Amino acid sequence: MPKIVDHDKRKIKIAETTWKVIIRDGLEQASVRKIANAASLSVGALRHYFSTQSELFQFSMKLVADQVKQRIARKNYDGEPLDVMKEIVSELLPVDEDRRIEMEVWLVFSTRTLVDPSLKQLSQTVYKEIRHAATLVIEGLINLQLAKDDLNKELEIERLYALVDGLALHALLHPDQLSIEKMQDTIKYHLESLCNGNG
Amino acid sequence: MPKIVDHDKRKIKIAETTWKVIIRDGLEQASVRKIANAASLSVGALRHYFSTQSELFQFSMKLVADQVKQRIARKNYDGEPLDVMKEIVSELLPVDEDRRIEMEVWLVFSTRTLVDPSLKQLSQTVYKEIRHAATLVIEGLINLQLAKDDLNKELEIERLYALVDGLALHALLHPDQLSIEKMQDTIKYHLESLCNGNG
Numbered sequence: 001m002p003k004i005v006d007h008d009k010r011k012i013k014i015a016e017t018t019w020k021v022i023i024r025d026g027l028e029q030a031s032v033r034k035i036a037n038a039a040s041l042s043v044g045a046l047r048h049y050f051s052t053q054s055e056l057f058q059f060s061m062k063l064v065a066d067q068v069k070q071r072i073a074r075k076n077y078d079g080e081p082l083d084v085m086k087e088i089v090s091e092l093l094p095v096d097e098d099r100r101i102e103m104e105v106w107l108v109f110s111t112r113t114l115v116d117p118s119l120k121q122l123s124q125t126v127y128k129e130i131r132h133a134a135t136l137v138i139e140g141l142i143n144l145q146l147a148k149d150d151l152n153k154e155l156e157i158e159r160l161y162a163l164v165d166g167l168a169l170h171a172l173l174h175p176d177q178l179s180i181e182k183m184q185d186t187i188k189y190h191l192e193s194l195c196n197g198n199g
Numbered sequence: 200m201p202k203i204v205d206h207d208k209r210k211i212k213i214a215e216t217t218w219k220v221i222i223r224d225g226l227e228q229a230s231v232r233k234i235a236n237a238a239s240l241s242v243g244a245l246r247h248y249f250s251t252q253s254e255l256f257q258f259s260m261k262l263v264a265d266q267v268k269q270r271i272a273r274k275n276y277d278g279e280p281l282d283v284m285k286e287i288v289s290e291l292l293p294v295d296e297d298r299r300i301e302m303e304v305w306l307v308f309s310t311r312t313l314v315d316p317s318l319k320q321l322s323q324t325v326y327k328e329i330r331h332a333a334t335l336v337i338e339g340l341i342n343l344q345l346a347k348d349d350l351n352k353e354l355e356i357e358r359l360y361a362l363v364d365g366l367a368l369h370a371l372l373h374p375d376q377l378s379i380e381k382m383q384d385t386i387k388y389h390l391e392s393l394c395n396g397n398g
Contacts, residue, residue, distance in 0.1 A: 023314075024314075025314065026314035028227040104313060107313075110368075110372055111306055111310040112225075113372060114303060114307070114371075114372070115223075115225040116225075124373065127369070152388060155384060155385050159385050161369070162361075162362050162365030162366040162368075163361050163362050165365040165369065166360070166366075166368070167357075169309075169365070170361055170364065173312060174322075174326050177327075186361065189354045189358065190358060193392075
């Protein structure tokens with residue numbers, strides 16, 4: 001079904017253009033007309049893919065979570081377990097330009113949910129999906145018997161998830177204060193502190 | 200100098216009204232006219248205190264950090280050291296309605312800095328001030344010899360600061376997923392994990 005594939009690919013392209021406009025001009029300035037222009041489409045052609053701005057925004061936000069999920073699913077789980085865990089966590093951090101763009105879009109949309117109920121349900125889905133990635137890491141460390149015996153699983157998941165999003169937030173807003181390297185050192189330090197023989 | 204005091208008090212009142220309008224309608228919708236209306240002032244009277252919207256926004260953002268700093272400075276440091284540390288950290292979390300309002304305003308302004316250079320410098324000042332509070336806590340645990348010997352001070356400061364802002368972000372955006380109680384349990388768990396005899 002090549003036509004459907006093309007249709008889907010085109011939707012993803014438009015969503016990625018939407019990200020760029022949001023990052024350049026802010027969400028409030030990201031009108032359908034401006035996004036169509038940036039994607040070299042007429043407004044009518046864009047409406048063929050997304051009939052409303054809200055639909056376009058929801059798809060664009062969902063694409064962030066989908067890409068993160070896909071990258072985690074595609075991971076090669078052959079290396080040292082702790083290294084694999086660090087790599088999974090890195091998928092949730094702005095460690096390169098692509099991930100920085102995704103996270104900036106995620107932050108802008110998340111903040112918008114405070115006054116825009118139409119994005120709330122999707123925001124909750126994304127929240128749970130990313131939390132699931134943190135759960136995978138903590139359960140992985142426990143199941144592989146790398147983790148210390150006295151860990152509180154529920155609080156460790158909450159702690160790792162908050163740590164990841166806090167680091168992402170700081171690196172995004174203050175890249176001159178929190179370098180990518182320091183962000184990764186902090187995650188490495190944290191994961192090692194949960195394991196036997198490190199504390 | 201009662202006149203100056205009145206002037207300052209009035210500025211704070213206007214800034215607090217600005218917070219309310221931002222939380223109700225979003226930052227983009229928070230026009231000077233709307234804020235003046237909400238503060239029962241004419242636009243001309245409001246301009247007497249803040250000659251531009253940018254000045255008003257900067258003052259409103261700075262007030263968040265000032266209030267947090269003042270609360271930490273006023274703290275009674277007489278209790279059990281670990282309890283005092285938990286209380287300091289609680290000043291940085293949305294544990295009640297006043298703090299939730301402050302943090303929502305902080306998040307909205309912080310996100311805005313991504314496309315509005317006029318707020319960047321202030322945002323950096325706030326970042327450093329709140330980081331200083333995290334530093335106080337980690338140095339306090341070390342100086343009181345409560346902390347484990349092998350802590351990496353720099354990474355512990357980064358970790359605590361990111362954890363606090365990550366929890367604040369989650370509780371703000373997903374209060375139904377992360378309760379105030381669970382947020383506080385996570386902080387308690389984290390601080391105890393840094394101390395002797397708990398790991």
